[in-house]
Amino acid sequence: MSDDTIRLATVGRIFRRRRRLIAVLAVVGALVGYGTSMVFPPRYTASASVLLPGAWEERELLTQVEIATSSSVLDRTAAALGRPGVNGAALRDRVSAKTTDGNIIKVSGTEDTPERAQQLADRLAQQFVAFAARITGGGTETEAATAPAALRQKVVDTNRRITDLAKAADTGQSVESVQARTVLQKLSTALEEAMEKLERAESATDKGGLVVMGPAPRPTGEAPPTRIQLVVAGTLLSVLLTIVGHLTAARMNRRLRTEPEIAAALGSELLGTVDVPADHSAQRARGPRARIRRLLGTDTRWDVPAPQTSGDETSRRIRYRRLCARLREQHPAPRRLLVVVPRGDGIAGLAAAQLVTEAGSDPSANAADRGCPELRVVEVPVDRPMVPDSDTESGALVVLSAGTWTAGELAGLAGACADGGHDVVGIVVAGPVPAGPERPAERTPDDAAPALAVRGHATGEPV
The missing domain is CATH 1.10.287 (Helix Hairpins)
Incomplete structure (x- = not known):
């Protein structure tokens, strides 16, 4: 994502996978807009038209517009209104003037009620005409x-x-x-x-001889921004900020999301990918924060390829067994492998446990020189990686999820395996998928055999 061009498909993926979060933030933005409308009272704007007879050039009309909002006219307007505490300076932000077609200048006044707005526009137009007649120097x-x-x-x-x-x-x-x-x-x-x-x-x-073209009509609606406009603006702004925030975070995110990148960081080959049902991974994450993340839909990544819908339990077990078959083909002699799982990667932990179960129930596990290698799982912290020294294991199998770790963290994990005397013999990438319909899994006589692997510790303690 950090090197890709942002496309509409990317924005669409954000809307699909973060629709709950976007909906919640949109409601929050609407509430903020509504609260803003309650803080600022409604405003009303009334306008009066002043006709300028004769032939006028554009610059002359602009001069008249400046005169209409000058301090002299505003002071006279404030005096004509007779409102306590209102002077010309206070009216400067409430009045405006602009030219329209046909030598007409429209003067406007904004107040908190329609009646006061109409009165302000009428007084402003009258004082503008009177002041313009005075400066022309005519008699009566x-x-x-x-x-x-x-x-x-x-x-x-x-x-x-x-x-x-x-x-x-x-x-x-x-x-x-x-x-x-x-x-x-x-x-x-x-x-x-x-x-x-x-x-x-x-x-x-x-x-x-400027002429006022009748009294200003009383306004029937609020001046923008209205309450509805503020609510809509708050909603759109929150959605926009959410999209921009996701794109910015994805641009700055350096976690590896593709299998080739992960294999290159660990310096080994990819043996395969396995899936973990979404309901199982949700059970691993508990607590209020986990529940909120599941409610908002932020417990799954949006910037990784869309997960394929998982089949039933039998289909998932077949994928694990095929992975065990690849291990058996690469390491035909009886041997033990260390399954390294980054600490905090719940999806990888579930996948490693399932892999150990399938390896222990492999139908060829008891056949000489043809059984799947025995597996022992250890969790290794990525901030200070420490892998147990090589004892009876003759290699390390790294199981992790995509989009969780950076290249530097995976390089440190590979270095810790090398320090412990373990060669990384392969990589397994796990990912959460929506759980499919459950059907009874096919059972074999070996399914009841106990697992040959046990869970170890990253500190190298005996198990």
């Missing part, structure tokens, strides 16, 4: 509306008077007549230019 609204109209009417009357004078002037070709008509034509042209300037000035003046 009546004067601003009547003065251009009166001036335009005077210009129209003057232009008509000039036309009448031009018609009444002498139509002769005298110098005085020509000069009079020229002066009148220049005066008419000047008036037309003045009218154009007046219209442009009126258009620019109209930009200051």
Whole structure:
């Protein structure tokens, strides 16, 4: 896992094998989100629209947005609200403004009740319009509306008077007549230019006439994040953190999970793999922590290949007998072997005990030079490995489970075997599998024979 690319299949395997843990953590995350929503009260947001008549450039609209949330407007809004202890600085985090299509600025206010939010948005829009009209420097609204109209009417009357004078002037070709008509034509042209300037000035003046487009509607729902959003966010965040935690732990985990890696670390060959029913391995692990691990589904590894469903007891015994047959073929002469099991590896301990039982009940055990080697089991601590000295044993058979030990720990175990005068003659990898349907196992006359192996001690004490 540490060298593999993370794929969707890996995430899917985490969901399949850790579904109970993920479900529990998802519920915890939902409860945390719900608790967070109880700490922070609900918020409501109301918005009012302000129309900016005339032609406005984008940078001018952005300037108006900044004015809407400026300290001057906020101070005036706080004064208009008349709430005790509320000033412009307190409103800065509760209001906002943004531009929309059609020269419209939407100002918003957020409060703890819909009524207060609506009131804040309305007061903010009113004070924004009033402040914008003040900085444009215009007079009263009546004067601003009547003065251009009166001036335009005077210009129209003057232009008509000039036309009448031009018609009444002498139509002769005298110098005085020509000069009079020229002066009148220049005066008419000047008036037309003045009218154009007046219209442009009126258009620019109209930009200051901001209009509030009605009162802000009262909000009917909470502003995000709502309680439901916090619950969903807590659930998703807990699931995401669980997946990331599993992937990070797998990346940092240096325990060997494949048979070739285990064989290379111990410097020997793999004789075979055996299985241990999951219910038997669960019986070995007892206590509150073991029960919690079984309840959450963390008692099995998720980063190892999926275990094959075990057959009945007869099928499992056949696999152990085939392993004994391989030992008999490699060591035909009668000999004793030391079965080394890392201390704390419960699955390997169960597999070693079953292997000893099958070796003792081997049908050819009593035949000369054809029986399975006698086996003696010892548990060796991997932190300070110590294997009994070679006495009558002529080799060591290492039984362990995959994904439990690192390469350094297995190398130390192999070194301890060498120090005790034992050659590692083979490796057996054990793994837990779901227990299949139980059927009566086939019994042979030799099944009743006592086991030829006994359990030893890693300290080398006599057995």
